Amino acid sequence: MPEPRLLDVVRDRIRIKHYSFRTETSYLGWIKRFIRFHGSRHPREMGGPEVEQFLTYLATDRQVAASTQNQALSAILFLYREALELDLPWLDGMVRAKRPARIPVVLSRDEVRRVLAQLEGTHWLATSLLYGSGLRVSECLRLRVKDVDFDYRQLTVRDGKGAKDRCTMLPDSAVEPLQFQLKRVRSLFEADRAASHPGVALPPALERKYPAAPFEWPWQFVFPARKFCRSPYTARVVRYHLLPDVLQRAVKQAVRAAGITKPASCHTFRHSFATHLLESGYDIRTVQELLGHSDVSTTMIYTHVIQRGGRGVRSPLD
Incomplete structure (x- = not known):
């Protein structure tokens, strides 16, 4: 062999x-x-x-x-x-390069509104969840129907960074648009089933354990891709979720159209989510849990953002 x-x-x-x-x-x-x-x-x-x-x-x-x-x-x-x-x-002797300490880019509340005003449809809803729920872009696009709980107003993030699950908030203002999105996804799902099209992508282990799951409604992606593709694990043709590049390009264009000069990206909305919660007086441990950080020191970076711009110290010029 x-x-x-x-x-x-x-x-x-x-x-x-x-x-x-x-x-x-x-x-x-x-x-x-x-x-x-x-x-x-x-x-x-x-x-x-x-x-x-x-x-x-x-x-x-x-x-x-x-x-x-x-x-x-x-x-x-x-x-x-x-x-x-x-x-x-x-x-054991290999020395890693020292990463510079960077302060995250954060949009003001007004800048967030201006960017969202330049988006529409699926791009608007996904970006609203990045900001309103503190999701990473991959976490947002991997959401499945079963991960949305309208009664408790929460989203469940599965297999997030560090292979961790967590729950975060579902903004009230996103409930109605998200329900409308799921109606559209339901129509696509039913059309796929009627045409005997392939099912949704699943991790290989889950697909073996639940072979019918790819064809069941709860497992469908909230933001499905328009076209089918091949699974990198099984080579089976599947319906995948919207690709991150698609949303990232839309957000970049919206930032430029809003006249914002900050180097903002999809991840900037997660930074803004944390910063604005801390500005509103929420406990840093609560923010840490919503973000899914293992160590509170990671969340502490947003306190430095809050103290910029004279919030902590009065300039002698004033």
């Missing part, structure tokens, strides 16, 4: 550890770049010096950010420790 390809081994180890598909794609990409950088030599023939050369190339020639350099290092360490199962002394 032929020996499996290196990248197939890496992919299998990533899936055994239940890493996200985005992490899988990123790690495989960095491992390919690392191998090509050294003339397609096998990683077993390389070691610490070769890794240092690659990271130096990224920092000096490519001038990548510290977070990008650290991501490349994480991928290479995964390759040696998990895929090749090599416990080498130099692995």
Whole structure:
């Protein structure tokens, strides 16, 4: 039996550890770049010096950010420790680039209203949930019908960052638009069933455990894609959710149309959600729970935003 390809081994180890598909794609990409950088030599023939050369190339020639350099290092360490199962002394000595401390971009309440006024339909509703519920863009687009609870006014985030579930608020002002969105999705769902089209995408383990789930209403995405695609795990044709790039482009255009010069993106609405709650006097622990942060120190960054602009100290000019 032929020996499996290196990248197939890496992919299998990533899936055994239940890493996200985005992490899988990123790690495989960095491992390919690392191998090509050294003339397609096998990683077993390389070691610490070769890794240092690659990271130096990224920092000096490519001038990548510290977070990008650290991501490349994480991928290479995964390759040696998990895929090749090599416990080498130099692995523990690899120093990560120091990430600069950045203050998040935050929109004012008026700026949020101006951006939302430039959006409509699905893009408006999804962006409203980013701001009104503090969701990450991937969490918003992965919402399924069963994750929306109108009675308790809450959304359940499944398998969020760090493979954690959590509940967050459903804004009252989003209830009616969300109910209308689900009616549209229901019509699409029924049309798919009538035409015997493929079902919705599910994680492979759930699909094996509940084979009928892809064709059931509760499992449908709140923001489904218009077209079908192939599942990266099973190669089965499925209906996926709206792609993040689609919403990100719409938000970027809306920010420009609103005349806002801040480098705002979809994630900016999550920052604004946290900042505006703290400005309104809500407890930081409550905000931490709504955001899904493991450590309150992560949530503390928003207190620095609140203190900007003379909120904490009066300027001597005044």
